[in-house]
Amino acid sequence: MIARFAGxxxxxxxxxxxxxxxxxxxxxxxxxxxxxxPVRGWTILSDSEVDDLATIAAxxxxxINHLELSHEVVMDLNEVRDGKxxxxxxxxxxxxxxxxxxxxxxxDHALYELAYYPERFRTGPGGTIDLDDPAxxxxxxxxxxxxxxxxxxxxxxxxTFIETxxxxxxxxxxxxxxxxxxxxxVVNAVxxxxxxxxxxxxxxxxxxxxxxxxxxxIGAVDRFRPDVRLLMKETPHDxxxxxxxxxxxxxxxxxxxxxxxxxxxFNGQGEIASxxxxxxxxxxxxxxxxxHVIGYTARTDRYGGTRLVGHPAEIDLYALARFVEDPSVxxxxxxxxxxxxxxxxxxxxxVTRAFRNAFDIVTSSLYTLGTNVANHxxxxxxxxxxxxxxxxxxxxxxxxxxxVKHGVNRDLHYWRDVVDRxxxxxxxxxxxxxxxxxxxxxxxxxxxxxxxxDEATLRMVLTEKRWGVAKARESLRAIEDGRRVLRPADYRDxxxxxxxxxxxxxxHEGVASAYYGFRVWTRGDSARTPAVTRAVRxxxxxxxxxxxxxxxxxxxxxxxxxxxxxDADQALKYxxxxxxxxxx
Numbered sequence: 143m144i145a146r147f148a149g150x151x152x153x154x155x156x157x158x159x160x161x162x163x164x165x166x167x168x169x170x171x172x173x174x175x176x177x178x179x180p181v182r183g184w185t186i187l188s189d190s191e192v193d194d195l196a197t198i199a200a201x202x203x204x205x206i207n208h209l210e211l212s213h214e215v216v217m218d219l220n221e222v223r224d225g226k227x228x229x230x231x232x233x234x235x236x237x238x239x240x241x242x243x244x245x246x247x248x249x250d251h252a253l254y255e256l257a258y259y260p261e262r263f264r265t266g267p268g269g270t271i272d273l274d275d276p277a278x279x280x281x282x283x284x285x286x287x288x289x290x291x292x293x294x295x296x297x298x299x300x301x302t303f304i305e306t307x308x309x310x311x312x313x314x315x316x317x318x319x320x321x322x323x324x325x326x327x328v329v330n331a332v333x334x335x336x337x338x339x340x341x342x343x344x345x346x347x348x349x350x351x352x353x354x355x356x357x358x359x360i361g362a363v364d365r366f367r368p369d370v371r372l373l374m375k376e377t378p379h380d381x382x383x384x385x386x387x388x389x390x391x392x393x394x395x396x397x398x399x400x401x402x403x404x405x406x407x408f409n410g411q412g413e414i415a416s417x418x419x420x421x422x423x424x425x426x427x428x429x430x431x432x433x434h435v436i437g438y439t440a441r442t443d444r445y446g447g448t449r450l451v452g453h454p455a456e457i458d459l460y461a462l463a464r465f466v467e468d469p470s471v472x473x474x475x476x477x478x479x480x481x482x483x484x485x486x487x488x489x490x491x492x493v494t495r496a497f498r499n500a501f502d503i504v505t506s507s508l509y510t511l512g513t514n515v516a517n518h519x520x521x522x523x524x525x526x527x528x529x530x531x532x533x534x535x536x537x538x539x540x541x542x543x544x545x546v547k548h549g550v551n552r553d554l555h556y557w558r559d560v561v562d563r564x565x566x567x568x569x570x571x572x573x574x575x576x577x578x579x580x581x582x583x584x585x586x587x588x589x590x591x592x593x594x595x596d597e598a599t600l601r602m603v604l605t606e607k608r609w610g611v612a613k614a615r616e617s618l619r620a621i622e623d624g625r626r627v628l629r630p631a632d633y634r635d636x637x638x639x640x641x642x643x644x645x646x647x648x649x650h651e652g653v654a655s656a657y658y659g660f661r662v663w664t665r666g667d668s669a670r671t672p673a674v675t676r677a678v679r680x681x682x683x684x685x686x687x688x689x690x691x692x693x694x695x696x697x698x699x700x701x702x703x704x705x706x707x708x709d710a711d712q713a714l715k716y717x718x719x720x721x722x723x724x725x726x
Contacts, residue, residue: 198234253313302643373399417455417476440458447701506606530569549609601673611644
C-alpha cells in the first residue's frame with residue numbers, strides 16, 4: 143500500500159532520517175534506537191498471535207522502526223516469569239526483528255502491588271515499603287535483571303510510573319519528603335539496570351488525572367537520569383476525541399515520543415467506523431512539530447481480533463506515516479491515496495463519502511453534547527460515573543465551553559449546560575464521582591443536586607442523536623451506491639462495518655430518547671408534556687427494534703475490550719427498568 147514511498151523524510155526539522163546507505167547497512171540489524179534516530183512506532187495490545195504477526199508483517203510498508211508490546215501481551219514486566227507469556231513475547235520480538243523493526247520494547251508498570259515485594263521491605267506505616275532501606279533497592283534491581291533475562295532480545299522498556307499498584311509516592315521515606323523524589327527514585331533505579339547495565343532504552347510513560355498531578359510528574363521528570371526518554375499521550379489523561387492536545391507533551395526538555403490511539407479505546411475500537419485521517423492529522427500537525435518530540439507510536443488494536451491492519455481504519459495509521467513523510471499532506475490526499483490503493487480508483491468517490499462521516503457519527507452517538515458517555519465504547523449511561531467528572535473534556539479547557547454542532551449548533555458550558563443536566567443525580571453527590579479531581583467545578587456552583595434533566599436539554603440530545611443516525615445512513619448508502627465497482631469481499635466488509643455503525647447510532651438514539659426522556663418524566667406531572675412522553679415511548683420502541691436486529695445480526699465484529707453485540711442487552715435492561723417504573 144505504501145510501496146510508492148521512497149523513504150520517510152524529516153520527522154521534525156531538527157531530526158534527519160538516516161541516509162539510504164545507513165538504512166541499507168542496518169537493514170538486518172536491530173537494537174535500541176540511537177538518540178538521533180526519529181521514532182516511527184506502533185503499539186500492539188492484543189495477545190492474539192495471528193493478529194500480532196499480521197500487524198508486524200505490515201510494519202515495513204510504514205517504515206516502522208519501533209514496536210511496543212503492551213497490555214494483553216505484557217502489561218507488567220513481572221508477567222514474563224510465566225513461561226507461556228515469555229514465550230509469546232520472545233516470539234513476537236524475534237518476528238519483529240526479522241521483519242526489520244529495529245527496536246522492540248515491552249511494557250512495565252512500577253511499582254507492582256505491595257504483596258509482590260518481600261515482607262521484610264514492607265516495614266513502613268500501614269505495611270508500606272521503606273524506601274530508605276538500601277536492601278530494597280538492591281532487591282529491586284536484581285528483580286529487573288532476572289526479568290530482563292527472560293526476554294533477552296527486547297531492546298528496552300516503556301515504564302509507566304504513575305497509577306501503578308503500589309504507588310511509589312505513597313511509600314514510606316524519611317529522606318524523600320516529596321512525591322516527586324519517590325517517583326524519580328523508582329524510575330532511576332530501573333534505569334540503572336535497563337540503561338546503565340543493559341544499554342537498552344527506557345521510555346518513562348506519563349499521563350495524569352489532574353493538573354496538580356501533572357505538576358508533580360514534571361517535578362519527578364526533572365529528577366530522572368538524563369538518558370531516560372518520555373512517552374506522552376496525545377491528550378491529557380485519556381483518549382477522547384473532544385479532548386485538547388496534551389499541553390505538556392513536547393515542552394519538557396527530554397526526548398519525547400507521542401502516543402496516539404488509532405484503535406479507538408473510547409471511540410468504537412474498530413467495531414464501528416473510525417476512519418478519520420483529518421482528526422489524526424490535526425493532532426499530528428501540532429504535537430509532532432513540538433521541539434522535543436522525536437516521533438510517535440500508534441496503538442494498532444484494542445485487544446482480541448480488533449487489529450487495524452487490513453481494516454478500513456488502517457487509514458489512521460496511514461495518515462501518521464504520510465504526515466511524517468510530508469507535513470503538508472491533507473486529509474483529502476490521504477483518503478484518496480488510501481482508498482484508491484485498497485478499493486480501487488473507481489470506488490474512491492463512494493468509499494470516501496462513507497469514511498468522511500465517521501468522526502461525526504461517533505461524536506454524536508458515543509458522545510452527548512460534547513462529552514463522552516460510553517464506557518470504553520460500551521453503552522453505559524448511568525453506572526459509569528467517570529463520564530461525568532474524570533472524563534469530561536471541559537476539565538482541560540478554559541473556558542470550559544464546547545461548540546456542539548450535530549444540528550444543535552450552540553456553545554454549551556461543559557458543566558452548567560451539559561454535566562449538570564445529563565448526569566444522574568447519584569453521580570452529582572459529593573462522593574458520587576471523582577469530584578476531587580475538579581474541585582473548582584463544585585466550588586463554582588456549576589453542579590446542583592437532584593434531577594436537572596429538562597425538556598430543553600432533551601430536545602438538544604435528540605437533535606444530536608438523530609443527526610448522527612442520518613449521517614450513518616448516508617455512509618451506508620454511499621457504500622451501497624458503490625457496490626457495482628467494489629470487489630465483492632470489500633463490499634461485504636464495508637457494508638457490514640457501516641451497517642453496524644448505523645445500528646449503533648440508532649441504538650444510542652433509542653436509549654437516549656427513553657433514558658433521558660424518562661428522567662424528565664420522573665420530575666412530575668408538569669414535566670410530562672406530550673413531547674416528553676412521546677420521546678420515552680418512541681425510544682422504548684426503537685430499543686426493542688434495534689436490539690432485535692443486533693441480536694440477529696449475522697456479521698458481528700471481532701471482540702475486543704468492547705463486545706458490540708452486548709450493547710443490545712444493555713439497552714434492553716434500560717428498557718425493562720423504564721417500562722416497569724412507568725407502569726408501576
